[in-house]
Amino acid sequence: MLELFLLLAAALFSVGLYGALSQQSIVMIMMGIELMIAGVITAAAALWHFLAPAAADGQVIVVAAVVAMAVEMAMGFAVTTAVFRSRDIDTADAAEDLKG
Amino acid sequence: MTAALFAVLAVLAVTGAVLVFRCASMARATFALLASLVCVGGEVILLGLPYLGVVTVLMMVMEMVVMAVFMVAYMMNPAGLMPMSMVHNRRGALTISGVVFAGLAAGVLLAPWPGRVGTAPQDTTFQAGAALMGDQMLTMVTLGFALLATMVGATVLAVGRGRYDRFGDDLSRPRPDDPAGGGVGR
Numbered sequence: 001m002l003e004l005f006l007l008l009a010a011a012l013f014s015v016g017l018y019g020a021l022s023q024q025s026i027v028m029i030m031m032g033i034e035l036m037i038a039g040v041i042t043a044a045a046a047l048w049h050f051l052a053p054a055a056a057d058g059q060v061i062v063v064a065a066v067v068a069m070a071v072e073m074a075m076g077f078a079v080t081t082a083v084f085r086s087r088d089i090d091t092a093d094a095a096e097d098l099k100g
Numbered sequence: 101m102t103a104a105l106f107a108v109l110a111v112l113a114v115t116g117a118v119l120v121f122r123c124a125s126m127a128r129a130t131f132a133l134l135a136s137l138v139c140v141g142g143e144v145i146l147l148g149l150p151y152l153g154v155v156t157v158l159m160m161v162m163e164m165v166v167m168a169v170f171m172v173a174y175m176m177n178p179a180g181l182m183p184m185s186m187v188h189n190r191r192g193a194l195t196i197s198g199v200v201f202a203g204l205a206a207g208v209l210l211a212p213w214p215g216r217v218g219t220a221p222q223d224t225t226f227q228a229g230a231a232l233m234g235d236q237m238l239t240m241v242t243l244g245f246a247l248l249a250t251m252v253g254a255t256v257l258a259v260g261r262g263r264y265d266r267f268g269d270d271l272s273r274p275r276p277d278d279p280a281g282g283g284v285g286r
Contacts, residue, residue: 001103005143006208008110012140014201015117022193023121024186027171031133034163035117038140041156049147054218056231060239062144062152063232066159067243071250073163077170078254085260090174093188 005046013039024091026083030076037072040065105146113139126171134164151225 012035019032041062048058083095116136123129137160145153187193221227232240266276 010204014197018193018197019121022187045144045147053220056227059228060236074250074254078257081258
């Protein structure tokens with residue numbers, strides 16, 4: 001059963017990675033990152049349950065991943081707001097000034 | 101029963117995740133993501149972590165509602181009424197994510213996972229709370245500071261005058277340079 005949960009986590013992570021790599025919109029890129037973190041949450045909870053439920057380490061990883069999700073969302077919206085306010089754009093492709 | 105519930109939630113979670121990048125309507129994509137993340141919360145509850153599962157679900161609901169507002173505010177085609185492609189390098193992204201999934205799946209299936217050590221406590225919420233207020237206090241403090249820094253950083257980035265100081269980069273300007281006047285004597 002552990003393997004099934006981890007496969008689910010891998011699937012969520014991979015779908016999120018596809019979105020983060022392929023989408024132009026900054027908000028859609030954030031959605032991809034959310035899915036990747038959801039995969040981490042699933043994997044951490046499964047590892048806690050099936051390997052070491054007596055220790056709280058797995059739960060702490062879940063808490064850290066949830067916090068990472070909140071930080072990513074807040075900073076993503078702030079960056080989107082700043083970029084949109086200064087240039088009236090909402091895509092990553094339109095903000096590639098530093099591209100080498 | 102548990103296996104059936106896991107299967108249903110897993111299928112819904114992955115289907116929702118795929119639909120996020122298949123829907124033309126941004127609003128539908130947002131709610132597909134919400135469905136996927138709620139199913140992830142359900143899986144966490146299924147694994148015996150009701151508190152963290154409910155926290156995940158509640159947080160995701162609020163996040164997705166906020167995200168829907170931002171979608172409508174910023175995106176040029178939020179309803180998906182005009183067919184348009186908002187992707188780049190689709191084939192490369194598909195290849196990379198496919199290789200990553202294959203690598204992760206191979207690791208999952210080939211790794212010699214150890215057996216379970218110990219048993220879950222009666223109250224897993226108490227276990228998490230005791231750890232965060234005890235052995236993992238440094239983790240808790242670090243997460244707290246990260247959230248505080250996020251609040252300050254996000255506010256500074258999002259305000260109208262941008263991230264530059266209203267008194268100049270070296271704070272030498274005698275009067276603040278605000279895009280809109282304010283304060284006493286405006």
